[in-house]
Amino acid sequence: MIKWFTQERGGARGGADVFYLMFGITYNCQLRCPHCCVGNYENEPPRELSTEEIKDVLDQSAKAFVINFFGGEPTLREDLMELIKYASKKALYVFCDTNGIKITKDYAKQLKESGLEILYVSIDSPHPEEHDKLRGMNGLFEKATQGIKNALDVGLKCELSTYITKENLANGDFEKVIQLARDLGATGVRYLLPTPTGRWLDNPEVMLTPEEERKVRRIAKFPYVCRDFYFQNQNSSQCRGMSDSAYFYISPYGDVMPCCFIPLTFGNIREEPLKTILERMWGHQMFCEDWVYKECPMLNEGFRERYIDSIPKGTKLPFRMC
Template identity: 35%
Template structure:
């Protein structure tokens, strides 16, 4: 049986206390916990393996199973860090991030009206240097992250992207990018692969080229995105489509037709985000899906997950009480290109800047806050209770991000009320 060691469950080398030996037999993950705490933690490890083995394998990388393009393959040292994070949470009684979502530039060729990152753009501010970003990567890995996502703007507009991908310790985490696909030329894809890029998500707004290009304000964006994705797959990079569900594309069938295209093209995965009031639409709660529409998204995702080779992630399910709830300040954080740390890229509430505090300290500050110190049962940005306290009082077109210190903290968000959208 091949060996994949889980990274230490706390700061320092605790391999003798707890580690995992795992391998693949007949396509399934097998193994057990070892070390002084092995017998105690082995039932937890077996439960983790059972969960993995219940999922569909959408690809294989170097003989290891890929269950979705956001997680490292299993069993690998990077993959086992997800398990180690769970143990750390039990030991420290606090959340640790799986994902560091890092904007490395706010420059972009597109002008998407729905862009959640555009309002963070401030020409008067200086974007983080490569060394400053590397320091955040180091801190994220120390916190236990197993996925480093480089986003924008358009991350491929920053020449140092390849250096930053190479910098990620692949024994600890996998690097991913979100891209519009315009710069996915054969030469650039080769450089991405050589740097060690694990996966990429291409943002697609519509199943029709003309509509996608109109949303992006770039003629030919659709065709270049799909051509770039083909080149990436040829190079051995896992590819996904990032899209979103709206009242219109559900009713008119465009979302399902995009799923059909993804299957035909050979994408590994599609992620369907809910249409979240953010960016220029921050104050427009009318964009939020109705409960019946969420059920429609979940049914659509399940249909294509069960009947096609691709993976399908429906945030309508994942971010619901039936899933894991809100990712923000639980399993991920977002950093603007200027170093501001928010719970996620849709949430404009800011807990500090990495130029002033290390990411480890900002994370601890965030997950210690009364409204962020436990699992939130739904997406905060779609929750009436959360929006009532954090979004509704904001003026039209506010300067983003919003420092947490500027928001009155008279009473915590009502968790029962947070379920009101479901």
């Protein structure tokens, strides 16, 4: 399951053979990144799960090893500290993704005191002007790097999170991002490969070639530089969420999905217990087919043809499977 984390990234609080919940708690965000994996999902803020609804899901997820609060931008929720405290008291590892805008030293201290284990701050380029342009906000690079420094200053583990593209792999910027993380003193680097999903859903050309993926593996030195939990190990594209029923995503509106990359939902926690939905989802035929054991399904042509390309144009996402 997540043995590599328990051995290399700090150990477990009570065993590793449990699941990982990526919990999207808001779609609201100050930015509009072209690679956002949830950027084409329906955004109606009044529909967001309430504090109590999220706590109820956490109660139903009591065996989770990791809960990763995700967005949008999670720091835009005023109850974030309350949610982190609630999750951490249940002996869970709690992670959080952020663009870094709100991470002042005081805010970072609150995150740590609430029980946050790791803060992921997104930086997509080592060049300030390029990072700002990609995400659509002047001065963002400075805010993000300062946010990393602030987190580290208060003793909060902070990793730099970055997207690899054909361009930054070819021009050496991926290596420079890794060096930037080391220069800042970051705890590590988490990288994600370009995937045709979200705002890139209709752009399969963003995918890396096998040779480009091999280049990534040559550059990324584990454990300081690692892939996300979606994958079984750092040298393959085998998807954890589709291969061993250890990972799932819940949207800000309660939709339960295999992954935030896969725009398919199997039910909503406002309508049914989480256990019922997970049993339905993990029992679906898509979890028993060939691509499950090979790669991220959104990178698989057969999976996309059967489940993604067949979604009628104009349909609101995520698409309800049953």
